[in-house]
Structure formats: C-alpha cells, structure tokens
Amino acid sequence: MPQPAIQSPEWWRDRLYDALCKRTAATNVFDDYYECEHRLPHLHERAREPFKRLLRMSRANYCELVVDAFVGRLEVAGFQPDAEGGSDDEAWSLWQDNNLDGGSQLAFLEAAIRGNAYLMVEPDRGGFRITPEHPTQVIVVYRPDAPGVPAAALKLWLDDWTARLCCTVYLPDRIYKFDAPEPKTGGKPVWGRRQVAGEEWGGRNVLGEVPFGELANRPRMLKPGASELRSVIGIQDRINKTIADRMMTQEAAAFPGKWATGLEIPVDENGQEIEPFDVAVNKILIAEDPGAKFGQFTAADLTGYLKAKEADVHDIAAITSTPPHYLLGSMVNLSAEALKAAEAGLIHKIYQRRRFLEEGLERTMRLAGIASSQARIVWKSPEWRTEGELVDALVKMSSLGVPREVLWERWGATPQEIERWRLMNEEALTRAMDDDLAAGYGPKPDPVDPTVEEVGQ
Template sequence: MAETSVSPVDLAAIGFDRLRGDRERLDRIDRYFRGDHDGPYVPKSATDEYKLLAKRAITNWLPLLVKAPSQAMAVDGFRRSTDPAGEGTDDVPAEWRAWQDQRMDSRQTPIHRAALTYGQSFATVLKDPADPSRPVIRGVSPRLIHASYDDPAADALPLWALQVEGLPEKEGAEVRAWLYDATNVHELLVGGKDGPRLIGTTPHGQGVCPVVRFAPDIDLEGRVTGVVEPMLPIQDRVNQTVFDLLISQTFGSFKVRTISGLAPEFRRDPETGEILLDSNGRPVPIPIQADASRFLVAPDPDTKFNQLDETPLGGFLEAIELATKHLAALSQTPPHYLLGSMINLSAEALAAAESALSRAVDEYKHSMGESWELVLSLCAQIMGVEPDPRAEVLWKDAESRSLSQTVDALGKAVQMLQVPARAMWPRIPGVTARDVEEWTQMQEADDPGLRMADAMAAVVAPPAPVVADAA
C-alpha cells in the first residue's frame, strides 16, 4: 500500500518514529556545531586541574567550515524567461515581490547554514491565513521535520512531510505536529502513549506537498551529507592535541632543578636547639628556597646540582597545524581561513587559494538554486501567477577579484566582442539587481536617443482596434 493512501494519523506515527531514529545523529552534529564536544581523553584519576584543562582544550573549528561557504551564497535576484506577470507598477516579477515581502534577503542564510550543517534543510510555502493571496515562507530545521519521497534522489517535492514543534524530552509527552500532504495540512498531537491524535485539517489548495528540501550534497540513493559530520573525527583529534599541549605547557614547559647528595637541614627549637618532630615522630625539614633570584649553595662537597630541560612544545603545535590543514583540505576551506597565514597576497593569489571553496560554492548554488526556484514557483501559484518553469534565481557574486581587472575585462568584452554594455552591469562586483534597475532607469532618462526611439515607436505603432459596443 502506498504511503499516500494511509491515514494522516498513521503517517504521523511513521514520520515521528523516523524523526526519533535520526535524533541521536542530528543532535550530535548540533552539539559539536555549538561547541559541546565529547572532550579529550583524560584518566579516571585526573584531578580537577586536569579536568579544567580538558574543558579549555575545546577548539571549535566547525562553525567556520559552515560559514565560509554560506557567506558566499546569497540569492540576489530573480529572472523569468517571459515577461513578469501579476499586478504591479514596475517590471519586478511577482515572485520577487513575495521574496522581498518575506524578508528573505536575511532569512535565507539560516536555511543555507542548516543545509550545510546537517546535509539538508527545508522550507514550507503556505497561504497567509489573513490574506490567502500572500505566500508565507518558513525555514525548518531537519531536526524538526521528516519528508517522505517516492524517489528521494530525484523527486522535487515529497509525498508528505511531518513537522513537529519539538521532540519531547520525556517518554509519553505530547507535542504539536503538522502533517503536510498534496491537499491538506493536518494538525496533530504526537508522542503520546496512545499514538498521534488528529486535531484538525485545513486545505492548502496547492495540489502538491508544500515542502521544499535544500540538499547541497545528495547521492543517487537519496542520502545527504553535510559539512560537519565528516569533520568530527578530525575535530576530536584537534581537541586531544590541544589538551596534550596544555598539559605539557602547564606542567613541563619550564626547567626543573635537581639536587643530589645534599643532607637536609631540620627545624630546631630556638630555645633548646633540639630537632623538631612532626606528629609521626619524623624530623621536620627546612624547605630549600630555589628560584631564579637565588643561588644554590650546599655545605656538603658531595652535593650535585642539575636540571631537567623543559618539554618542547613545537611538536604539539605542528600536530595542531597538520590537523587544521586536514580540516581545510577535506572541507574545501581555504587554509588561510583557519591558520591566518596570509601575508601580502595579490588578488590572483587570493583567488587561487580560494579556488576549491569557489568550486564547492558553485556546486551548492546549483543544487539550492533549484530549491529556491521551486519555492518561488509555489509562491507564484499562491499569488495567482502562472509559474515559469524556466525561471532562475540570481546569486550574488562573492568571489575575491580585483575590481580594476574585472572592470577592464568587462570593458574589453564590450569593445572587442560587441557584448551589450548593460549585460555587463550585473557582473561588476558588489552591484545588486536593484542597482542595475536604477542604472537602466537613469540611462533611459538621460539618453535622448532612447527617448526619441520610444517616441518614434509610438508614432509608427498601429492604432488600437476599436471594439464595437455590443449594445
């Protein structure tokens, strides 16, 4: 029996069980990302000082591995293959107006970072209850939603999806949940001893499950891989090496002076001159004052002074640097992001150092760009606009390039290859889609030739046909 023919209560039970099955793995990724690591190995007999050093040894590199690609990914525009449809006084597509209305310029970042952290994230697109023609976009963490696909590697939209308000901490506690299918949104209570309970059902009127998945790295079996999970063993190695470094730095990074053949002096009673004894009947020795400001002198000629050299720390530092380089190589993060070793790099050298990251970001954009186009297509459907299957989102250019060299190359493309100048405007670093729109309006307002062309077009245009009144 297909899952779509099962009742909402049964689907909710299936989805909730699968969420709980993935919780341990996703919670571990979440803990490590927030800096709550398992910690380095310490002996059972370790003192409080050792345990304090173990806490201080946690060096969390994982957020940087996620932020590096996510900071280079920002949807900056939307382009339809046909003229934009929908009401409005400008030429901005209706989907892009919905994007701006939902403040997605800033709210897209958490969706990207969750997808990179866990391997996937989700967004729901539903009608605003107060205004059915207004779409509402909400990002959802994969820790709180399970989506079921007929073909998880190829299907754009799931058959159904279960979103929970939060997983219960106690067995038998109920939490709110929403089950999305092709026609309705079912509100339920899940987690109880008697199974899910249906509260209500509301049609969403979109004809498809309104849940879109963002999976930057997915294989042909539908398995997703994030940036964080493969790096956990190396992160543990870094923490262990830092802990060993702190131990050596605290207890062995200084020289130790030794004395052999010295008969100790004992405390004596100032009145009688007798040697004082402790509670066990043993003489009380006088401590030897040995520091950098004192000379060591012994009356016994057989006394020998020596010193133990400090533990060299260079090996620990090299091991930390090597593990950090492994993190950079396996995650395609530029090494100077982690090591800070960047001295007088030219624009070309900087671009070469970031080439691996640029390739990874370009791959992520291909995958998540399709997801955003699907989100905006659902928005168009809610707004009563015919979705454009060939529309595409435009990503902001965040690559490190010299502005002067970029502008020079664009100028040569215009002069030598006869590329229209306007086509080069979006390729200038830092220029947004809004800037291009304003420049277009300014050029049309300031160029008499363009105004004359518009006037001539109006003159030679055929008159509008007159429709006779049916009355």
Template sequence: MFPDTAGRITDDDTPDVMLGKLRAKLDGREAKTKEWNSLYDGDRPLKYASPEFTDQSGGLFEGFSDNWCKTVPDTVRERLAIVAFHGEDGTPDKEAMRAWRRNHADVEVGLAILDALVVARSHALVWNPSGDASDITFIPSGQAIVDYVPGSRNARRAGLRVWSDGSHEFATLFTRAFNGRPAMAYRRQRTMGGGSWTPRTIGIPTSEKTDLVNPIGEVPLIEIANRARLHGAPQSEIASVAPLQDAVNTLWAHLFTAADFAALPQRVVMGMDKPVKDLIDSATGDIIGEEDVPLGQYSKDRLLWLSRQGASIGQFTAADLTAYLKVIDVAVRHIAAQTRTPPQYLLGEMANIAADALEAAESGLVAKAMDKQLHFGSDVREIMRLEALASGQQKRAASLAMGKVLWRDAQYRSEAQYADALTKYKAIGVPDEALWRMIPGIEPEQVDEWVRLRDAQAAAAASAAATAFAGFGPKDQGDDEEAEPDEEAAA
C-alpha cells in the same frame, strides 16, 4: 504496490499512522543532529585522551575547543547570497523578489543554508493562510521531515512539521493528492512526553476545520539538503572535519599540560633526604613526630637550604613544545585539503600574497561554493515555484520552474578587477544591462533605475541637440511662396 517495510509510510496509511511513522523517523535523526550542532558550537569533550590523562587533568579542558567545525561551513555560507530570480525567458521576476523580501527570506535563507551545511538539511514551508499573500517559513532540521515517492528524489509524498509550546506538542501533516484524494493538511496535538495525537484545538478558532484541503495541491514542505551523492542521505559539511577536530583538541590539551609542567627547566636535589619538620607538643615541648615540608613552598620562595654535605642540584632541560605545534599544523592543513578551505582561512598565512596566488588558493572554495549554488538553487527555485502557486499564479509558477536563481559571484575580486573585466566584456559587445547585473551586490531594481536614468539622459541629450541645430535646417516652403509676389512687384 510493493509490500511496506517497517517504519515506511504508504499512501494508504491513515493520517495518524503516517504522522506516527514520520515522527519516529524524525526522532531517529535527533542524535546525529545534536552531535553536529555540538561540534559547530565547539561543545566537544576530549575524545583521544587516555583515561590516565583524563583523570589527571580532570575538567581542566572541558570547555576548550580549537573549533574548525565552525569555520568550515561558515566559509562556504559566506559565498552563498541570492541576488534575483529569473523566469524561463531570462527576465527578472520582480514579484518573486517582492515575496522573498516580504517574508524576510533574503535574511533567513542564509540561516537555513547554514543549518543544511552543519546538520545536512533544513526545510522551508510555503503556505497561504489568508488566501492573499503567501508565507515562506524556514524550519530547522529537528522540526520537519519530508518523505519522497519511492524511486524519486524530488517527488514529495508527505511532509511533517512539529513544534511545541512547552506543554503541548503540535504537528501538521501534509500529504499529496493521490487516487482521487486531494492534497491535505492534517493538524494534530498531544501533551508533551508522548501520548496519542488528537485533532488540534489549541491556537485555532473553534469554527475552523482541523483537516484542511491544501489549495496549493502539492506538499508545501521543501527539504533544503546538502547533497553529496546520488544514493544515501544528505551529509553534514563537518563530517570529515570531526575526527581531525578531536585530534587537534587532544593535542592542544597535551601541549598545555606539557607547557605547565615541562616548558621550563626542572631542577632536582640529589643526595639529600626529603625535607621534614618536627612536630612539637605544645604542652610539654617535646618532639612527638615529624611532617613533610611541601616542596612547592621552596619553589614559591625561590630558596632551598642544602644542609647535608655532598648534596647537589641537577637540572632537566625544558621540553620542546614545537613537536605538538607541527602535528597540529599538519592536522589543520588536512582539514583545509579535505574541505577545500583556503589555508589562509585556517592558518592566517596571508602576508604578501599576490592576487593571482590568492585567487589560485581560493579556487577550490569557489568551485565548492558554485556547486552548492547549483544544488541549493534547485531547492530555492522549488520554494519560489510553490510561492507562485500559493498566490494563484500558475503561469508564473511554470516560468519559475524553468528559470534560475541568480547568486552573487562566489569569487571575491577587487573593484579594479571587476571594472577591468566588465570593460573587456563591453568591448566584445555585451549589453550594458548584462554588465551591470554582473557587479556584486547590484540588485535588479538598481539595474532598472540605471536603465531609466540612461534613457532619460539620452532623451535629454537628443532634445538639446535638436534645439541647438534647429536654425541650420532647410527653410519652410511656405515662406518661399510668400516671397515670390514681392519679387515680381519689385521688378
């Protein structure tokens, strides 16, 4: 075995040592996770503003954000909807879909994928606490971590899930079967704020063991990763948006400030002293000094009295704010280009766009969504394989491992476009069931119902036809034999 490096777990580590290393690695991700979450929520201070501007504006723009870091991942996630699971033979796995819905995964998987797009990863845990129906739980990035076998991106060596109740922190460490040791689940707890991990006693029966043999036989924690390259960690979808987002926010702040001070023509009084008023002693009535008259009062009253001969009024023209808008427009177009987000999603430019032009504008987003379907589909397929193992169905698990996840079409089309395409597929001999599955939003159960109704309709039509033409067939042979004696008697 290669020598271990600092912080990296090995199969020879004790459970508590392994837990500590994984917890430290999870803590190392916390700062970046918080940053991406803050960007998505629009909580981002001005980054490119000078100290002088910041001092002048104070906290005026503290809560403002023209938030494209939310639009970009939301636009992709809207194109990622799971429709069905197919086994190795290409037929729908109805049991997998029932388990999927039973665990509300059809809803929560969208949240997990969104988390993966925003903070680079989320997680799913497959467990079977009752020995009957398995549970699928989706977990945010800050509460789970998966460690892989060195040299592999898929073979899970260990996994850690952590959570708290406000006073205690809980952890479950999952390890793989190795060197004669079975796959295990170690449950631990400690007080909030640190301390050593101890066997868990809170929330479980006293008669129940703390360390459990994992009946699935594998690490049941799956990382749902937003993958980008072969090497390196998963990446946030808004990593490239953040710098441009900061620039846009700063430009808007400067624009608003310019609009407040220079958007209107500014007037200046020339050849006249600054206006003052006398300070009078209330007791003696004597003038004891003078004080400045606030210039804002003249602007408020829209009145200025020029008392000195030769005084005049000059005017500065209003500032042109379109320069700011042009730069902001370019920055947003850069966001659209780098993230393959259609410009109409960011700029609202969608008036009188032909269908072909709209399809071309969305081609980059569609290709990006299909790529995400491929990578996220691999993780979801692994989740359902573990669900089948947890349910004790090894054969179905093997079929799902070689099967595929069916997603809703990433390309938005009108009903007329779908009808035209399906009609053309029908003309070249594609079966009805295959055509029905291509319709967006149609689930396997509905296709099965259509097949049943079609077969019932065909059977009813065949029965009606048989009844209608029953009198036109050949006569019964028995009737002819009975008629022969009568004919002889008549002769």
C-alpha cells in the same frame, strides 16, 4: 493496538515521526560540533577528573570555520524572469516581504550543518507567507515511483505553553493536525486529533501540493543531503587530543625543573622534610656546603604537538576545500594569484552546492505563485576581488563588445539595480536628444531642389 491503514493520516504521522526522530538523533552530533560542544579527549579515568579543566580548554572549533566559510558566500541577489534580463519584481517583493534575506541565510546554515533545511509556503491574507523551517521539526518524503515528487510532510514542535507535542501532516490534498501530552524520555506520544477553532479537521490543502521546498546540501541519488562536517569530526577530535596532550605537557614539564645535590635536607619537628629553597625569578639559590651542586632539567619540547596539529588542520582544509589561511590564520606575502588559487576549491564547492539549493528555492517560489518557467535565481558572486581587479576585467570585456547590462551583473549589481540603471540611462539619453534638438543640433529638414517644379505648375 491495530496498525493504521497504509497511507492514512495516522500512518503518515507515525512513519514520519519515527523518521524525523531517527534523523535528528543522527545529526545532533553535527550541531554539537558546530556549537563547540565537542566530545572531551580520551584520558585514563584516574587522570580525567584532575585534568577536566584542561580538557575543556583544548577544544579548538574548526568545524565552525568550515561551515561559516561556505555559508558566508551564499547570498541570493534577486530574480530574473527570462533570458533577456530585467528583474522579477513580483518575486523580489515576495522575498523581501517575508524577510528572506536573513531567513534564507538561516536555512542555508542549518542545511550545511545537518544536511537539509526547509522553506514552508502558506496562504496568508490573499498572499503567501514563507518561513524557514528547522530540520529537527520538518521532514518531507518523496514518492518511491517518482523521485523528487513530495508525497507527504510532517511538521513537529513542542508547545511549551501547554506542554503538548503538536504535529501537522501535509498531504497534497489534505492537512491533518494532531497533538499529544509531552512524552517521557524514550516514550512514544499518544496522539489525538488537534481541533482548531473555525477549521475542519482534515481540511483541504489549497496549494494542491506538499507546501515545502527542501534545501538539500550535497545530496546523492537515493540518499538525502549530508552535513559539511561529516568528514571533519574525526579530525577535529584528533586536534583536540593533540591540544590536550600539549597542555598537560605544559602543565607538567614546559618549565624547566631545578635540581640540587650534596645538600642536607632539613626536617620539621614531625620529621617531615622542608623544601630548602623558594625558587623565583628574583631569587638566588645559595648553599654553604662546598659539595652542593645545582642544575635544571631541559624543558619539554612542544614542537611535535604544534606540527601534529598543523598537519591535522591541513587535512581539514584539503577534505572540505576550505582555504588553509582561513584555518591557520597565516597570510605571509601572499600574492593575489596565490590567494585566488587557494580559494579555487571553495569557489568550486559553492557553485556545486548552489545547484541543489536552487531546486528548493525555485520550488518554494512556484508554490507561492511565482511560476514563470524561465525564472532563475541570481546569486551574488562568491569570488572576492579587489575593486581594481574587477574594474580592469570589466573594461577589457567592454572592449570585446560585451553588453553593458552583462558587465553590471558581473560587477555584482542585483537585477533590481540593473533595471534601475538601464532606465536611468534611457532617461539620460532621451534628455540629451531633447537638449540637442532645442539647441538646433538635431536633424535638419531635407533641402528643396530648385530644379523640381512644384506640383500643379
């Protein structure tokens, strides 16, 4: 079968489809670990089946905590059009109309788990529709001679109504649609042109650009975004193994075994020994033989397992900058300063990750017609403080002459709230001045100097 011409729609389709499948296979493991579908701890084959129930119970999902601690503090508060403050009502209306308060959180979560996610921009009834796109369904590639400039994109999905695999290739100038029967496992799809009623195949891309903003989590030069769980999976497996070993030890030796000597063991009519005692907490062991002795073995010590697990959890906290008390659930007499110090690494990581997420968000808004060169995204503060601490800090900043609008922003108000409060202050000041004038407290006319003769006299 002849190969399609380089940079033809078919060439881009095949190239991007292969890249998407490869990336999906590589990142599925991160999704499994977030969903607590961990690999079962290793055991000898003979022991694996009898202890399978315990192995399933041994999965303690720290991966979910690592991701949620990070994503839970990523929240867009609004948009500012320029350095002078105010709010970008057009951008915020577009954001709200497309339900991106929740949609952006979905995209941030997938980016943290799999390394990247996407926002797609489409013209819609005179406006724009923005939708979060899953990284197993969308891939964007960039020009090799101009990093950061999208060259093409592919969106792939399975239409379960028709059992057909569908894809769309997006180029800066054209859009090409294909479909194929759902391929067998491991098989390659046999693509054909997908005709849509009322549309020309290979229609014009009215945006003039690849219509995706990529939300990349901790990308590197010449490398795409990476999962927050990339360095955690091995430690998670160690924790699961430790828990499995502890549970098997509990099953076999956590309760002290009893022993007896100097007894004649009775047998049944078949010659099988009969257990002479029914041991329970409310029963006493009695033997008539004066030489009988009773005792019990020492119960297994589980301290080593508990310490090993705690050490592995501390490794996760150190590697991912997740506060240890999030993972260990222990907060004993921690001062506000100690809590802030424990969260400093997480806060720094959030500020670092947001820089790259902003690039994708800003590109998305530009594609949707919000093209102010000075526009910036306003995030909610990732730092958690008590109301008293925050107010005290703002009062001290006010005494240094910091503008009121800046204090409101530091308090956590959105640009829309700051603009509304500013207008309310101006209206209150205008009413106060009008009331003063009405009461006679306003400025008085200058008095007439009697020594100055009137003009014309």
